[in-house]
Amino acid sequence: MRKKLGLYVFIILLIFIIIPALIVKCFQHTDTENEDNSEGTTIKILDVQHNKALEMEFEDYIKCVVAGEMPATFEEEALKAQAVAARTFTIRRMQGTTSAHPQYDICTDYKCCQAFISKEDRLKAWQDSGVSAADSLLRWQKIEKAVDDTKGKVLVYSGELISALYFSASGGKTENSEDYFVSAYPYLRSVDSPYEGTTYKNIETTITLKDFLTILKTKYPDFKIDQSKVAQNIKINSYTTGGKVKEIVIGNKNLSGREVRELFDLRSSGFTIKLSGSNITFTTNGNGHGVGMSQYGANGYAKNGYTFDEILLHYYLGAEIVDYSTLK
Numbered sequence: 001m002r003k004k005l006g007l008y009v010f011i012i013l014l015i016f017i018i019i020p021a022l023i024v025k026c027f028q029h030t031d032t033e034n035e036d037n038s039e040g041t042t043i044k045i046l047d048v049q050h051n052k053a054l055e056m057e058f059e060d061y062i063k064c065v066v067a068g069e070m071p072a073t074f075e076e077e078a079l080k081a082q083a084v085a086a087r088t089f090t091i092r093r094m095q096g097t098t099s100a101h102p103q104y105d106i107c108t109d110y111k112c113c114q115a116f117i118s119k120e121d122r123l124k125a126w127q128d129s130g131v132s133a134a135d136s137l138l139r140w141q142k143i144e145k146a147v148d149d150t151k152g153k154v155l156v157y158s159g160e161l162i163s164a165l166y167f168s169a170s171g172g173k174t175e176n177s178e179d180y181f182v183s184a185y186p187y188l189r190s191v192d193s194p195y196e197g198t199t200y201k202n203i204e205t206t207i208t209l210k211d212f213l214t215i216l217k218t219k220y221p222d223f224k225i226d227q228s229k230v231a232q233n234i235k236i237n238s239y240t241t242g243g244k245v246k247e248i249v250i251g252n253k254n255l256s257g258r259e260v261r262e263l264f265d266l267r268s269s270g271f272t273i274k275l276s277g278s279n280i281t282f283t284t285n286g287n288g289h290g291v292g293m294s295q296y297g298a299n300g301y302a303k304n305g306y307t308f309d310e311i312l313l314h315y316y317l318g319a320e321i322v323d324y325s326t327l328k
């Protein structure tokens with residue numbers, strides 16, 4: 001009798017507890033495997049600021065890029081647009097389109113790849129600037145949400161990941177890619193960027209005429225200019241579609257706007273140049289190369305009620321937003 005009871009108990013246990021538990025475990029295992037396939041990607045990062053190698057989960061890395069690239073006080077839709085652009089840019093890099101650091105997928109130098117700041121450093125920097133610990137955490141959560149809400153989303157053109165370049169502010173109009181860089185991309189066209197605000201409008205950079213000439217002579221040993229008629233020997237010859245300097249003649253040199261921007265460390269190649277007394281003053285509009293998405297422009301669009309996808313499709317002409325998993 002006791003034996004029989006034991007058998008009944010075992011059968012009941014088997015039917016109601018053990019078998020369901022095994023089934024659940026089996027499905028959980030499958031779920032975990034799927035998760036590994038879609039989310040488990042890690043990225044190898046060269047941390048230039050701390051001179052060390054990092055390895056992180058891919059989407060966590062994107063959070064650190066958004067935190068480094070865009071103020072958390074920007075609109076949520078702008079942060080989401082930034083997340084999608086950064087994700088697209090990152091995957092292109094991971095596919096091996098740079099030879100600057102072949103043993104790493106990407107680096108933390110914004111001039112080479114894109115900006116990056118760890119959660120720890122970001123929270124500390126906010127708190128150092130007077131933001132409370134609680135508000136700093138809320139800022140980080142806002143960034144996390146923007147990345148999570150767009151998880152896996154990337155930009156494509158004709159089914160291929162785009163070169164999702166972005167920059168700070170255009171000064172009113174973005175650039176055709178070939179007007180600043182070399183290659184012409186159909187989705188990197190000059191478009192209006194009307195809501196950037198005044199942060200990078202009419203920024204003056206003044207250097208002495210002596211330094212101006214020394215910098216030119218150092219870079220171009222054959223540089224010559226009539227020093228009694230400097231103003232008459234500086235002439236902007238042409239402008240890009242985006243309204244920035246395309247070609248400028250200084251003495252015997254014919255330079256591009258980009259060359260002058262880099263030579264004098266200007267915020268933008270959208271500049272005017274003026275000699276007053278013994279000083280040269282550049283007045284720039286915009287911040288960055290001007291190709292692709294304007295971050296301040298994205299924030300302006302978001303303030304005016306545009307969603308992240310509308311913002312992205314404005315700056316990346318003819319592109320589409322798809323889930324990266326559909327491309328594999």
Ligand SMILES: [Zn+2]
Pocket residue numbers: 100101106107108109112113114
């Ligand atoms: Zn790099």
